Amino acid sequence: MDPDYADALNQAIRLLSLRHRARAAQLLAPLGLHVGQEALLLELDRTGPRNQAQLSDALGCEPPSVTLMTRKLEAAGHIRRAPDPADKRATIVALTDSGKALADQIRRLWVTLAEETVRSLSAETVERLPAVLQIMTTNVDGKSPNQPAAQSAHSTTDRPLT
Amino acid sequence: MDPDYADALNQAIRLLSLRHRARAAQLLAPLGLHVGQEALLLELDRTGPRNQAQLSDALGCEPPSVTLMTRKLEAAGHIRRAPDPADKRATIVALTDSGKALADQIRRLWVTLAEETVRSLSAETVERLPAVLQIMTTNVDGKSPNQPAAQSAHSTTDRPLT
DNA sequence: CGCATAATCTTATGCGCATAACGAATGCGG
DNA sequence: CCGCATTCGTTATGCGCATAAGATTATGCG
Numbered sequence: 001m002d003p004d005y006a007d008a009l010n011q012a013i014r015l016l017s018l019r020h021r022a023r024a025a026q027l028l029a030p031l032g033l034h035v036g037q038e039a040l041l042l043e044l045d046r047t048g049p050r051n052q053a054q055l056s057d058a059l060g061c062e063p064p065s066v067t068l069m070t071r072k073l074e075a076a077g078h079i080r081r082a083p084d085p086a087d088k089r090a091t092i093v094a095l096t097d098s099g100k101a102l103a104d105q106i107r108r109l110w111v112t113l114a115e116e117t118v119r120s121l122s123a124e125t126v127e128r129l130p131a132v133l134q135i136m137t138t139n140v141d142g143k144s145p146n147q148p149a150a151q152s153a154h155s156t157t158d159r160p161l162t
Numbered sequence: 163m164d165p166d167y168a169d170a171l172n173q174a175i176r177l178l179s180l181r182h183r184a185r186a187a188q189l190l191a192p193l194g195l196h197v198g199q200e201a202l203l204l205e206l207d208r209t210g211p212r213n214q215a216q217l218s219d220a221l222g223c224e225p226p227s228v229t230l231m232t233r234k235l236e237a238a239g240h241i242r243r244a245p246d247p248a249d250k251r252a253t254i255v256a257l258t259d260s261g262k263a264l265a266d267q268i269r270r271l272w273v274t275l276a277e278e279t280v281r282s283l284s285a286e287t288v289e290r291l292p293a294v295l296q297i298m299t300t301n302v303d304g305k306s307p308n309q310p311a312a313q314s315a316h317s318t319t320d321r322p323l324t
Numbered sequence: 325c326g327c328a329t330a331a332t333c334t335t336a337t338g339c340g341c342a343t344a345a346c347g348a349a350t351g352c353g354g
Numbered sequence: 355c356c357g358c359a360t361t362c363g364t365t366a367t368g369c370g371c372a373t374a375a376g377a378t379t380a381t382g383c384g
Binding site for chain 1: 340341343348349350
């Protein structure tokens with residue numbers, strides 16, 4: 001394994017992360033949203049109402065952050081928080097109509113951005129890109145520090161080498 | 163443009179960013195480093211001594227952050243800060259021997275991780291991945307908010323579509 | 325030369341998110 | 355029925371980094 005390649009890969013991911021976050025903040029500022037709140041809205045819109053623990057899991061962030069985000073989004077009228085009748089500890093979170101409209105609006109912003117990116121890539125690269133990113137994600141997220149990363153064997157493969 | 167594709171791409175990048183950062187923090191903790199400090203060391207090791215303004219530019223972070231990072235790395239003995247004789251405002255930053263050794267050590271950590279990732283991807287994907295990431299980075303980083311992103315025309319293309 | 329403008333670095337302050345510690349509710353094994 | 359570990363949510367605190375404002379030096383121009 002070429003050390004320079006690993007280094008380039010590492011730096012490329014780091015820069016992409018920074019720029020993506022910066023651009024997201026820029027796009028969302030006019031809407032009065034932050035990056036984490038965007039992710040929460042989109043997640044709710046994708047998978048429907050859930051309690052905060054499930055949300056923090058899906059978003060890859062921690063429960064206290066979810067508490068803050070849901071409080072703020074509720075104050076803005078984008079979501080509803082209601083106690084779960086089946087579990088008095090949990091509070092389930094759902095989009096309001098305003099929140100659903102906002103989620104659609106956000107998605108439209110990213111579409112125009114994705115179009116620019118897609119225009120610069122080959123068709124097959126575009127096709128494989130989501131799967132590749134997912135593989136990179138599962139691998140970089142080593143389950144235990146000094147163990148081979150999950151093979152991500154079943155759902156997402158990219159013509160495994162050999 | 164399929165809205166679902168743009169959505170998937172957006173979320174994939176977001177998740178990769180989170181996981182990459184988390185893993186980096188995990189790898190660097192034993193070395194007493196943070197993510198930004200790692201980037202600074204590697205950048206210095208790649209391109210040689212520079213002043214802090216140039217560093218903040220290359221790292222994609224802001225000058226005050228560079229001030230804090232260089233102070234801490236200097237206290238740890240990994241870098242040297244010296245006034246620039248040609249410009250009394252600037253302070254140029256250089257790696258010490260200890261810093262250079264540390265940079266090599268860091269790179270070795272990422273190599274083992276990159277190996278796992280490469281093993282899950284096809285040879286041609288691996289070959290194009292850095293360029294693809296760079297294209298995504300330049301595109302996501304729209305120079306001005308409502309203007310077509312830079313074509314990244316000259317150096318990095320990935321068989322442009324059509 | 326003299327002065328306005330810009331560039332470099334630093335300090336002060338705020339924001340987003342994490343980790344730690346806690347109270348409340350659940351469910352399981354005795 | 356009763357401990358007791360577990361899970362959910364919140365509060366308290368800290369860290370990394372950004373933005374805003376200030377001090378010092380460079381630079382361009384009348």
